[in-house]
Amino acid sequence: MLLRTPQATVQREDGSFVDEARWPAAGVKNTKLNLSKPLNANTGGLSIAAATSDPVSFSGTGKVSVRVQVNKVAAGIKARLVDYGTANRYTSVSNIPNTSKCWGDGNTLDIGCYAETQLNTAVSDTSVVVRTLADVGHYKSLDRKESLQSGMWYDLSFELNADDVVFAAGHRLGLVLTVELDNPSIPFTGATITMVRPIHR
Numbered sequence: 001m002l003l004r005t006p007q008a009t010v011q012r013e014d015g016s017f018v019d020e021a022r023w024p025a026a027g028v029k030n031t032k033l034n035l036s037k038p039l040n041a042n043t044g045g046l047s048i049a050a051a052t053s054d055p056v057s058f059s060g061t062g063k064v065s066v067r068v069q070v071n072k073v074a075a076g077i078k079a080r081l082v083d084y085g086t087a088n089r090y091t092s093v094s095n096i097p098n099t100s101k102c103w104g105d106g107n108t109l110d111i112g113c114y115a116e117t118q119l120n121t122a123v124s125d126t127s128v129v130v131r132t133l134a135d136v137g138h139y140k141s142l143d144r145k146e147s148l149q150s151g152m153w154y155d156l157s158f159e160l161n162a163d164d165v166v167f168a169a170g171h172r173l174g175l176v177l178t179v180e181l182d183n184p185s186i187p188f189t190g191a192t193i194t195m196v197r198p199i200h201r
Contacts, residue, residue, distance in 0.1 A: 006019035006020055006021055007020060007021065007022050007023045008020040008022075008023035008164070010023075010025075010164045012166065013087070013089070013090070013165070013166065013168075015090075015119050020059075020164075023059070023060075023164070024059040024060030024061075024164070025057070025059040025060075025164065028057065028059045028060060033173075033175075035066070035175070053169055053170070054169055055166050055167060055168055055169050056166070056167040056171075056173060057164075057165075057166050057167075058081070058129070058130075058163065058164070058165050058166075058167065058173075059163075059164045059165075060162060060164075061159050061160060061161075061162045062081060062130065062159065062160040063157060063158070063159050063160070064079050064134075064157065064158055064159075064160065064175070064177075065155070065156070065157040066155075066156055066177070066195050066196070067153050067154070067155050067156070067195070067196045068136060068153070068154050068156055068193050068194065068195050068196075069151065069152065069153050069154070069193070069194040069195075070136060070148050070150065070154075070191045070192070070193050070194075071150045071191055071192045072148065072150070072189040072190075072191035072192075073147045073148050073149075073189070074135075074136075074137055074147070074148060074186075074187055074188055074189055074191070075135075075136045075137075075148060075179065075180070075188060075189070075191035075193055076133055076134065076135050076136065076179070076180030076186065076188045077133070077134045077136060077156070077158075077177055077178070077179065077180065077193065077195075078131065078132070078133050078134075078177070078178050078179075078180050079131065079132050079133075079134065079158070079160060079175065079176070079177055080128045080129075080130070080131045080175070080176040080177075080178075081128070081129045081130040081131070081160060081163075081173070081174070081175060082126055082127065082128055082129065082173075082174040082175070082176055083126065083127045083129050083165070083167055083168075083171055083172075083173070083174075084125070084126050084171060084172040084173075084174050085125070085126075085167075085168060085170060085171030085172060086123065086124070086125050087123070087124070087127070087168060087171075088121045088122070088123050089121060089122065089123075089124050089127050090119055090120070090121055091120050091121060091122050092119075092120045093117050093118070093119060093120065094117065094118060094120055095115035095116070095117055095118075096115060096116045096117065096118050097115075099115050099116040100113050100114070100115060100116070101113065101114060101115075101116050102114075129163060129165050130160045130161050130163045130165075131160075131161065132158065132159065132160045132161050133180060134156065134158035135186065135188075136148060136154060136156055136193075139154045139155065139156045177195065179191060179192070179193050
């Protein structure tokens with residue numbers, strides 16, 4: 001009986017819920033997007049970054065592969081998958097005044113009743129959909145961290161956090177890569193990072 005239940009229930013951008021029999025969603029396929037830097041442009045792009053007439057679905061875990069050079073012994077890269085396009089987007093959840101919903105019998109310490117909640121939204125031009133932080137020192141493996149040497153090139157691959165989202169028709173899909181600043185929990189040193197696409201042999 002358990003095997004017949006959906007593997008995932010996904011809340012969509014409009015607040016509705018969709019059951020997925022399997023996850024990542026059935027029908028998705030791995031798609032490779034190449035980083036590029038157009039001529040005379042300050043920022044790079046993705047190979048399908050142009051706006052499309054159809055929605056684009058992202059379901060599962062993305063993977064980023066880059067070749068980097070750093071000037072410090074430790075460095076981190078923060079990656080963000082961004083939805084570029086005007087939309088009414090979720091911002092927060094708040095309690096609805098003068099409402100109450102009870103769950104179970106409750107007791108003297110916890111009556112089991114709570115205010116009902118509502119989703120709050122606002123119109124915006126961009127939204128960070130997925131983010132993750134990669135430690136360049138783990139370019140060989142997650143189990144062991146290496147000290148980095150200035151001037152050397154390192155091939156780094158890391159996964160984005162898993163998600164399930166639909167990019168609306170006409171929106172653009174972007175990948176933003178930035179250097180992680182000095183972090184008390186991870187001794188990054190505000191390094192300068194030079195980044196290119198990986199060389200496949």
